[in-house]
Amino acid sequence: MAAPMVETADLVVAGGGIVGCAVVHHLAQLLPPQTRIVLLDRGPIAGATSGSCMGHLMVTPDTPQEYAFTATSLALWRELQQQEGGFDYQPTGALYLADAPEDVELLPVLQRQFRDNGDRADILDPAQLRELEPGLAPDLPGALFYPGDGVVLPMAACASMLRHAQRTNPNVQVRPDCAVTGFATDGDRLTGVRTAQGPIATGSVVNTAGVWAPELTAMLRQPPLPIHPRAGNLVVTGHHSTPIKTQLLEVSYLRFAHGAAQVDPTRTTGDPGGHAVNMQPQTHGGCLIGSTRQFRGLDRTLNRDLVLRSLARACRYAPGLRHAPIVRTWVGLRPYSVDKHPLIGPWPPVRGLWIAAGHEGLGISLAPVTGRLIAQQIAGVPTAVDATPYLPARFLR
Numbered sequence: 001m002a003a004p005m006v007e008t009a010d011l012v013v014a015g016g017g018i019v020g021c022a023v024v025h026h027l028a029q030l031l032p033p034q035t036r037i038v039l040l041d042r043g044p045i046a047g048a049t050s051g052s053c054m055g056h057l058m059v060t061p062d063t064p065q066e067y068a069f070t071a072t073s074l075a076l077w078r079e080l081q082q083q084e085g086g087f088d089y090q091p092t093g094a095l096y097l098a099d100a101p102e103d104v105e106l107l108p109v110l111q112r113q114f115r116d117n118g119d120r121a122d123i124l125d126p127a128q129l130r131e132l133e134p135g136l137a138p139d140l141p142g143a144l145f146y147p148g149d150g151v152v153l154p155m156a157a158c159a160s161m162l163r164h165a166q167r168t169n170p171n172v173q174v175r176p177d178c179a180v181t182g183f184a185t186d187g188d189r190l191t192g193v194r195t196a197q198g199p200i201a202t203g204s205v206v207n208t209a210g211v212w213a214p215e216l217t218a219m220l221r222q223p224p225l226p227i228h229p230r231a232g233n234l235v236v237t238g239h240h241s242t243p244i245k246t247q248l249l250e251v252s253y254l255r256f257a258h259g260a261a262q263v264d265p266t267r268t269t270g271d272p273g274g275h276a277v278n279m280q281p282q283t284h285g286g287c288l289i290g291s292t293r294q295f296r297g298l299d300r301t302l303n304r305d306l307v308l309r310s311l312a313r314a315c316r317y318a319p320g321l322r323h324a325p326i327v328r329t330w331v332g333l334r335p336y337s338v339d340k341h342p343l344i345g346p347w348p349p350v351r352g353l354w355i356a357a358g359h360e361g362l363g364i365s366l367a368p369v370t371g372r373l374i375a376q377q378i379a380g381v382p383t384a385v386d387a388t389p390y391l392p393a394r395f396l397r
């Protein structure tokens with residue numbers, strides 16, 4: 001009797017969040033259309049962190065490297081909007097709001113960072129701020145407006161990326177509800193994946209499993225990847241009387257979100273967590289309010305105390321929110337990498353294994369540049385941005 005045919009693929013992408021979808025999107029654009037690419041997710045596409053987050057597309061100007069990385073990604077987001085659209089892209093810009101006097105001092109510092117990278121951002125006095133956002137508190141001392149940021153609906157963006165990928169390459173297959181359960185190897189070389197729906201023979205796998213990326217590499221008995229879940233609580237309001245038009249964030253958010261974590265990220269109890277408010281306009285006229293940070297493993301129960309503190313800050317900036325009903329609250333898990341850079345590139349101990357994970361609170365912003373970077377590495381063509389700071393092999397030294 002003939003042996004049953006085993007499915008084969010040129011590439012398997014394991015994890016269908018925004019990063020996996022962006023990887024598939026860029027692989028489809030860069031590799032020949034006969035390349036067989038299979039995207040697997042153990043649940044629905046965009047059913048984990050990428051479906052439980054905000055959609056701020058953010059340029060971070062802290063260093064020239066970070067500026068180049070985030071700004072390149074935002075340019076790719078605009079390209080996707082032209083190519084495909086369908087994900088509620090809004091070029092809102094971002095307002096960094098000051099409250100305390102020490103916040104006001106941060107505004108020119110941040111403005112200089114944008115200027116040092118050849119970009120522009122404008123300091124607004126209270127009158128200019130009210131003109132731009134009439135719903136904000138009249139006593140706010142000022143803000144910095146950066147026009148380059150935007151907002152998207154991440155779940156819809158995953159669908160747009162996959163739609164475009166499948167039109168470009170009809171050999172792209174998307175398989176939700178199909179968990180990776182193991183791998184096949186020959187010496188140090190990957191030869192296949194085992195899945196809930198049967199084995200797939202392949203020489204290349206991209207691990208895009210977000211906070212679960214370490215679980216996949218553990219199946220290959222590799223040293224633990226330094227990626228840890230960092231919980232964030234979110235609230236969405238119904239319509240309110242003075243809807244905001246801009247992505248709003250406290251200027252102190254930058255220090256809070258992009259500074260080093262003050263606690264051991266492997267802790268699952270005892271981290272009190274913190275918050276800096278971040279408010280995002282929704283096309284239905286409501287407001288999405290974040291954003292807290294707390295290490296507590298994979299626990300996704302709401303932290304009411306942190307949520308209430310975030311809401312109090314949000315109402316300080318936009319008092320009209322006090323009257324807005326809360327429609328929904330939820331918790332998402334950011335994939336925090338211990339050196340605060342995502343892991344993007346090959347995993348040298350296992351030939352054929354690639355990693356694209358660990359984007360913490362910037363995974364939506366950085367998904368397109370990540371997809372393009374790893375697709376260029378896999379295709380063996382020069383990379384458009386410097387790959388070195390993101391190579392996962394830095395954790396093997």
Ligand SMILES: Cc1cc2nc3c(=O)[nH]c(=O)nc-3n(C[C@H](O)[C@H](O)[C@H](O)COP(=O)(O)OP(=O)(O)OC[C@H]3O[C@@H](n4cnc5c(N)ncnc54)[C@H](O)[C@@H]3O)c2cc1C
Pocket residue numbers: 014015016017018019020040041042043044045046047048049050051052053054055056057058178179180181208209210211212216231232233234290291331332333334335356357358359360361362363364365366
């Ligand atoms: C509260 C909050 C607010 C945020 N706001 C923003 C923001 O405004 N802007 C921004 O840029 N970023 C933001 N982020 C960060 C962003 O959401 C994440 O960085 C990003 O979604 C991570 O995407 P991912 O594809 O790596 O992971 P995920 O979306 O989690 O995808 C990984 C996928 O792998 C799958 N998987 C796991 N194990 C297996 C297996 N064994 N087999 C097959 N599949 C498997 C999972 O089911 C999941 O779908 C926020 C995050 C949170 C939590």
